Amino acid sequence: MEPVYVIGSGMTKFGVLKESLIKLAEEAAVGAIVDSQTAELRFDRIIVGSQNPDEFSGIGHLSTMLADRLGIVPCGGTRVETGPSSGSSAFEVGFSLISSGLSDVTLVVGVEKMCDVERGTASKILSRMMSYQCETRYGGTPAALAALVARRYMHDYGLTRDELSLVPVKAHRNGSKNPLAHFQKETTVEKVSNSKVVASPLTLFDCSPTSDGSAAVVLASRQVVQELGLLDSSAQVIGIGHATDYHAVQHRLSLTSLNATVEASQAAFDMAGIGPTAIDVCELHDAFSILEIINMEDIGIADRGKAMDLIRNGLTELGGPVSVNPTGGLKARGHPTGATGVAQIRDAFLQLRGDAPQDLQVDEPEIALTHNIGGFGNNIVVTILRRP
Amino acid sequence: MEPVYVIGSGMTKFGVLKESLIKLAEEAAVGAIVDSQTAELRFDRIIVGSQNPDEFSGIGHLSTMLADRLGIVPCGGTRVETGPSSGSSAFEVGFSLISSGLSDVTLVVGVEKMCDVERGTASKILSRMMSYQCETRYGGTPAALAALVARRYMHDYGLTRDELSLVPVKAHRNGSKNPLAHFQKETTVEKVSNSKVVASPLTLFDCSPTSDGSAAVVLASRQVVQELGLLDSSAQVIGIGHATDYHAVQHRLSLTSLNATVEASQAAFDMAGIGPTAIDVCELHDAFSILEIINMEDIGIADRGKAMDLIRNGLTELGGPVSVNPTGGLKARGHPTGATGVAQIRDAFLQLRGDAPQDLQVDEPEIALTHNIGGFGNNIVVTILRRP
Numbered sequence: 001m002e003p004v005y006v007i008g009s010g011m012t013k014f015g016v017l018k019e020s021l022i023k024l025a026e027e028a029a030v031g032a033i034v035d036s037q038t039a040e041l042r043f044d045r046i047i048v049g050s051q052n053p054d055e056f057s058g059i060g061h062l063s064t065m066l067a068d069r070l071g072i073v074p075c076g077g078t079r080v081e082t083g084p085s086s087g088s089s090a091f092e093v094g095f096s097l098i099s100s101g102l103s104d105v106t107l108v109v110g111v112e113k114m115c116d117v118e119r120g121t122a123s124k125i126l127s128r129m130m131s132y133q134c135e136t137r138y139g140g141t142p143a144a145l146a147a148l149v150a151r152r153y154m155h156d157y158g159l160t161r162d163e164l165s166l167v168p169v170k171a172h173r174n175g176s177k178n179p180l181a182h183f184q185k186e187t188t189v190e191k192v193s194n195s196k197v198v199a200s201p202l203t204l205f206d207c208s209p210t211s212d213g214s215a216a217v218v219l220a221s222r223q224v225v226q227e228l229g230l231l232d233s234s235a236q237v238i239g240i241g242h243a244t245d246y247h248a249v250q251h252r253l254s255l256t257s258l259n260a261t262v263e264a265s266q267a268a269f270d271m272a273g274i275g276p277t278a279i280d281v282c283e284l285h286d287a288f289s290i291l292e293i294i295n296m297e298d299i300g301i302a303d304r305g306k307a308m309d310l311i312r313n314g315l316t317e318l319g320g321p322v323s324v325n326p327t328g329g330l331k332a333r334g335h336p337t338g339a340t341g342v343a344q345i346r347d348a349f350l351q352l353r354g355d356a357p358q359d360l361q362v363d364e365p366e367i368a369l370t371h372n373i374g375g376f377g378n379n380i381v382v383t384i385l386r387r388p
Numbered sequence: 389m390e391p392v393y394v395i396g397s398g399m400t401k402f403g404v405l406k407e408s409l410i411k412l413a414e415e416a417a418v419g420a421i422v423d424s425q426t427a428e429l430r431f432d433r434i435i436v437g438s439q440n441p442d443e444f445s446g447i448g449h450l451s452t453m454l455a456d457r458l459g460i461v462p463c464g465g466t467r468v469e470t471g472p473s474s475g476s477s478a479f480e481v482g483f484s485l486i487s488s489g490l491s492d493v494t495l496v497v498g499v500e501k502m503c504d505v506e507r508g509t510a511s512k513i514l515s516r517m518m519s520y521q522c523e524t525r526y527g528g529t530p531a532a533l534a535a536l537v538a539r540r541y542m543h544d545y546g547l548t549r550d551e552l553s554l555v556p557v558k559a560h561r562n563g564s565k566n567p568l569a570h571f572q573k574e575t576t577v578e579k580v581s582n583s584k585v586v587a588s589p590l591t592l593f594d595c596s597p598t599s600d601g602s603a604a605v606v607l608a609s610r611q612v613v614q615e616l617g618l619l620d621s622s623a624q625v626i627g628i629g630h631a632t633d634y635h636a637v638q639h640r641l642s643l644t645s646l647n648a649t650v651e652a653s654q655a656a657f658d659m660a661g662i663g664p665t666a667i668d669v670c671e672l673h674d675a676f677s678i679l680e681i682i683n684m685e686d687i688g689i690a691d692r693g694k695a696m697d698l699i700r701n702g703l704t705e706l707g708g709p710v711s712v713n714p715t716g717g718l719k720a721r722g723h724p725t726g727a728t729g730v731a732q733i734r735d736a737f738l739q740l741r742g743d744a745p746q747d748l749q750v751d752e753p754e755i756a757l758t759h760n761i762g763g764f765g766n767n768i769v770v771t772i773l774r775r776p
Contacts, residue, residue: 001489045630055442060516061471061635064766068635074651076630077767078477081467083449089466092490093481099488101389102480102628128448240490242433242464247449247456263462378452379465 001271004098005225005234006217006385008036009346014213014334015182021050021057021113025066028214028339029109033070036218037228043075044103049090049110050338051083055125057113066109075107083129084287085374086110087215087341088381092240094219104221110342111214122210126337129375134248143207145249145376146288147199152255153290154201157305161201165192166311167289168205168331174318175332177359182211182334192289206289211334215343232388235352235368239274239384241267245377258377261298265371268382269300272367276300279322280365281351283344285373285380286329295371296324299382323362326351341372345383352387389659392486393613393622394605394773396424397734402601402722403570409438409445409501413454416602416727417497421458424606425616431463432491437478437498438726439471443513445501454497463495471517472675473762474498475603475729476769480628482607492609498730499602510598514725517763522636531595533637533764534676535587540643541678542589545693549589553580554699555677556593556719562706563720565747570599570722580677594677599722603731620776623740623756627662627772629655633765646765649686653759656770657688660755664688667710668753669739671732673761673768674717683759684712687770711750714739729760733771740775 010031012024019027025048033039048063059065063077082089087110097103114122127136135145153159169189175181192205225234243263246252252259269275276299284299286292296307301322310316316324327333327347330340348368350356370383398419400412407415413436421427436451447453451465468478475498485491502510515524523533541547557577563569580593613622631651634640640647657663664687672687674680684695689710698704704712715721715735718728736756738744758771 052442052448054440054513054516058516058520060440060514061518061763061766063470064632064763065519065635067632068639068766073634074631074648076480076652076769077470077632078481078630079469080481081469082451082465092464093466093468093484096481096484096488096490099490100484101487102484102630125442126448128442128446130449131453132446242466242490243462244452244455244465246461247453251456260462264464375449375452378449378456381464 002099002101003222004095004237005220006237006349007220007225007230007234008032008218009216009349010035011180011215011343011346012213013180014211014336016115017212021053021059021111022065022069024113024212024214025109025111026069028216029070029107032107032216032218038105038218041105043072043105043107045076045097045106046072047090047094047106047108048079049086049342050079051081051086051112052125056117082379083374084337085341085372085379085381086338088370088372088383091342091345091383092242092381095237095240098219098221104224106219107216108219108342109214109216110339112336112338113212114210114336115212131248134250142376143199143202146290147202149255150201150290156256159308161193162189163308163312164289165189167292168192170317171286171325171329171331174326174360175328178327178333178357181328181332182209183332202288208287208330208335211336213334213336213339215339215346217342217346217349233353234388235349235385237383238386239268239272241265241382244379247378249376256294257298258294258380260377260380261295261371264380264382265299268384272384274367278367279369280367281323281326281362282369283325283347284371286325286331287335287373292324299371318360318362326360326362341381344370344372348385352385390487390489391610392483392625393608394625394737395608395613395618395622396420396606397604397737398423399568399603399731399734400601401568402599402724404503405600409441409447409499410453410457412501412600412602413497413499414457416604417458417495420495420604420606426493426606429493431460431493431495433464433485433494434460435478435482435494435496436467437474437729438467439469439474439500440513444505470767471762472725473729473760473767473769474726476758476760476771479729479733479771480630480769483625483628486607486609492612494607495604496607496730497602497604498727500724500726501600502598502724503600519636522638530764531587531590534678535590537643537682538589538678544644547696549581550577551696551700552677553577555680556580558705559674559713559717559719562714562748563716566715566721566745569716569720570597571720590676596675596718596723599724601722601724601727603727603734605730605734605737621741622776623737623773625771626774627656627660629653629770632767635766637764644682645686646682646768648765648768649683649759652768652770653687656772660772662755666755667757668755669711669714669750670757671713671735672759674713674719675723675761680712687759706748706750714748714750729769732758732760736773740773
């Protein structure tokens with residue numbers, strides 16, 4: 001397999017923003033082009049990960065519109081959609097285009113503009129990614145499914161409400177130091193446990209927000225990286241895994257494990273030739289607090305039922321053996337769905353390059369992993385990067 | 389670049405159909421799996437090309453839903469959207485996944501279900517792929533843009549209304565022999581020239597219909613093809629080109645040429661190491677009759693301003709030096725947008741394998757080309773296949 005490198009990245013602030021979908025994508029893309037010193041190169045492809053640009057912003061054919069606005073015509077444009085994993089799926093497509101030889105330099109942009117529509121409308125648009133027959137028509141929502149998972153995990157492994165609150169507390173602590181995060185304010189176990197219930201036992205602070213934002217990375221072949229003299233400041237993509245699960249949660253074998261994570265992370269590890277103990281820093285899809293726990297166990301960072309031990313003992317904090325969501329995760333960084341996967345990869349890339357935000361930089365990490373969920377575990381992409 | 393093969397295909401009838409989006413996609417996919425003898429293999433990836441499943445059918449996360457319904461979980465699922473070129477863009481992604489080594493067997497499905505919504509709604513949904521600032525807000529539609537192109541071509545090259553009618557007449561003649569075509573009825577120059585004007589000089593018969601339908605192909609690596617013993621009945625993908633153009637037609641240098649076609653076909657020819665004279669059979673994106681003429685010239689099948697000479701002299705008919713749209717093209721086969729690109733590739737594949745519909749089979753073609761447009765020339769994908 002021909003090697004592929006991340007050579008630069010850009011990102012907007014995440015949050016409730018006034019800029020348009022296109023403006024956000026432009027800002028992240030231009031940031032990535034400048035950061036990767038590729039402004040004078042000819043891009044072969046632009047891949048845009050975005051879940052619902054038509055519905056949220058009334059914009060179709062987003063990839064070619066962006067190619068136009070960025071002045072990179074006739075660069076081939078493609079939009080990729082896999083629900084909230086659209087960003088990492090776009091990255092996978094970018095990887096395969098470079099590795100296959102179809103492209104030498106590809107721009108991958110993740111973007112979502114969710115806060116222009118009324119709150120109820122956003123939920124309605126997003127609910128289309130779930131099973132209508134088994135979930136939506138009975139009032140099922142992502143938060144309701146996460147609540148089922150949390151209940152079952154509490155039953156099986158004795159997790160308490162206050163223990164679970166440690167996850168958002170860590171996320172907010174990290175987010176408070178991330179200048180691009182949606183939430184930059186610390187919180188406490190008391191606040192998380194006692195805030196408004198969204199779906200019992202989950203409260204408002206267990207749930208990632210609805211956000212606007214965009215992130216972008218530039219991918220290149222080894223030859224381009226060498227020509228640009230960027231081998232020392234790039235990160236190699238050494239593993240990609242991608243798996244699905246049955247669409248309706250009730251058709252799955254377990255509530256406390258997402259099998260697509262197990263499959264995707266195993267595939268990524270196999271490709272990289274490493275195991276979970278090699279991970280120094282990771283960005284996991286904590287759309288709901290309980291998912292950070294489940295994800296750690298499915299990936300193999302923690303034994304089954306034991307993830308809470310690591311969190312309770314601070315082992316997933318900055319400076320611990322494995323830093324989990326050092327830039328705030330979906331909970332604090334925010335969750336503009338199509339942008340999230342690319343933002344995770346950008347944050348991992350900056351960690352490996354030593355350019356993470358001040359106070360959030362892990363000490364010389366070698367291996368970074370990202371994990372991005374589409375639907376409620378319907379689709380999962382795991383990516384592993386290695387520092388130069 | 390690692391070789392990639394098309395080893396099987398499936399397709400539904402195109403037309404105004406009662407089956408749901410999912411049902412259509414299932415039918416085409418199962419057809420392709422059976423045809424490729426891969427029912428017992430483990431698919432790595434499913435790539436779905438579909439333009440607007442959320443808006444037309446209220447379905448999100450289509451790729452994982454299909455993986456579920458086809459029983460191929462945990463196969464990684466991705467939806468690709470590039471307007472009406474979504475099908476060939478999905479094929480490009482499938483190609484790169486196999487060629488990069490990320491996948492050994494990939495199922496590519498193109499599908500669109502457009503006829504469930506009211507006529508005005510469909511146009512409104514599709515118009516999002518155009519430039520709002522420069523086109524849609526002034527009442528611009530794809531047909532209006534095609535009319536501008538036709539007018540200009542008539543002015544520049546002396547094309548007459550009745551000559552232009554020869555294009556739909558050929559499409560309908562071929563479609564009348566294609567059991568899966570939307571329209572299976574011949575027409576005449578008189579009928580085309582004198583039917584209802586959609587956007588002068590174009591009439592109803594110059595425009596492809598709004599259709600439902602799905603097509604699918606199975607892609608595999610050389611190793612899998614050899615293991616299945618299918619080398620003699622597969623087609624190798626020897627060229628792929630993909631290019632964009634400025635979003636608004638008024639920003640382009642020419643009205644009578646789509647530069648993205650020039651760029652994409654040149655890239656595909658470069659990759660294949662052949663030129664336009666090598667093409668035995670091709671499926672071109674004739675969403676409007678004038679486009680078949682423009683496309684032939686942009687690809688290099690005809691000299692600039694001379695495509696009509698080939699058509700008038702029957703040289704693009706079955707049995708001529710290059711058969712153009714032998715299965716009816718978008719005009720007669722129909723145009724369920726996301727399905728079209730995959731249907732073109734399927735039809736090209738069947739020609740190379742010698743399995744085209746009776747009376748439509750070209751005599752032992754070696755090289756087939758497909759050409760698929762997204763937006764009004766915003767995005768173009770050209771694919772070249774070679775018989776075993």
